[in-house]
Amino acid sequence: YKDESFLLPSSDVLKHETPETLDQLGVKWKRGIFYKTVISDLSDLRNVYYDVLVFFSPSGIESLLKNFPDFEQKETRIAVFGNSTIDAATEAGLRIDIKAPTPETPSMTMALQKYINSVNKK
Incomplete structure (x- = not known):
């Protein structure tokens, strides 16, 4: 699928290895932040x-x-x-x-x- 483009759904927190690996592999991709990590009041x-x-x-x-x-x-x-x-x-x-x-x-x-x-x- 080297001619395809991919959407990477993620939170606002993402390991740096993920985009680095996609870039190293030459994958055409775009990140979509679908949810945000928040600290709840406990x-x-x-x-x-x-x-x-x-x-x-x-x-x-x-x-x-x-x-x-x-x-x-x-x-x-x-x-x-x-x-x-x-x-x-x-x-x-x-x-x-x-x-x-x-x-x-x-x-x-x-x-x-x-x-x-x-x-x-x-």
Whole structure:
């Protein structure tokens, strides 16, 4: 399809590798921003505590820190999906307890199940 033009629907946040790869391959493409990533106000959850917080993007980590700048992880487990989310959590000083994808846990569901099974054996 080298004579075709392509539309890349995306959010306002896009990994720089995607357009670079398309350009390197010589693909004719145009980006369409179809939705915007925003940080929701979660301040009403200030006194709610969770066993596990699961993040699928760096913006989730950013939202946590913006909504709860004094967040203390304590016993809360942090689950992250993807390398960029792992990097954001690490940079934020969070202890990562659950990671996905991995060869043995390609989905977050599988990673959570593996973690729960291992903790319950103890």
